[in-house]
Amino acid sequence: MERPTQQQASPAGDAPSPAGDATRALNGHRDGAARKPEVGAPSSAVVDGWREERTRSVEDNEMSLPSIAAAYTTILRGLGEDPQRQGLLKTPWRAATAMQFFTKGYQEKIIDVLNDAIFDEDHDEMVIVKDIDMFSMCEHHLVPIFGRVHIGYLPNKRVLGLNPAVAVTCVGLFSVQERLTKQIAVAITEALQPAGVGVVIEATHMCMVMRGVQKMNSKTVTSTMLGVFREDPKTRDEFLTLIRS
Secondary structure, three states: OOOOOOOOOOOHHHOOOOOOOOEEEEOOOOOOOOOOOEOOOOOHHHHHHOOOOOOOOHHHHHHHHHHHHHHHHHHHHHOOOOOOOHHHOOHHHHHHHHHHHHOHHHHOOHHHHHHOOEEEOOOOOOEEEEEEEEEEEEOOOOOEEEEEEEEEEEOOOEEEOHHHHHHOOOOOOEEOHHHHHHHHHHHHHHHHOOOEEEEEEEEEEHHHHOOOOOOOOOOEEEEEEEEHHHHOHHHHHHHHHHHHO
């Protein structure tokens, strides 16, 4: 049964049913409409996205900075501002530098970050890293998405260092929350080959807060469950209970 749009939802409220869906979202940022569940295993496009080489280098940053700054100058002028006034003289350069930092994921390959911190460990109980601060950029409006990520997995003789688990949530790519949730789960699955992975993201979308429905307290909650987290209700419930505690 689909739930009505809410202003705030808890991770437990977004859990898939035992028969259920890999990813669900409440309060989708397209004007606050509730999203329909997405059914099926991770698509090959999502998986392949983590294998692609990144499209930008440090050298590219230096070469493209003047043209990005010039584009911001054009935007300011188009909005009715005077780019030559004192307060805006350095704004295009600052904004261009900031945008390059916000999108630094185009210079990185997250799967390589994960692979550098995988350790053999005879541990087969659930591992959870919760309340991880995250940020990304909405690819529809180029404004921030920020919130918290909860990651859980059931190891298969290999564990992941905690710092990469945090780093993978700050991917610095233009994206949507639903895709980001699934990509984190797929990246951990490919790196560790665990028995299962669960990822829940609770985030605020500035494109909802500052425009559109303008709901200051609304949050979008998405979840992806793979392996036993998807197939076994008890495992999924344990994960959702622990991230609430």
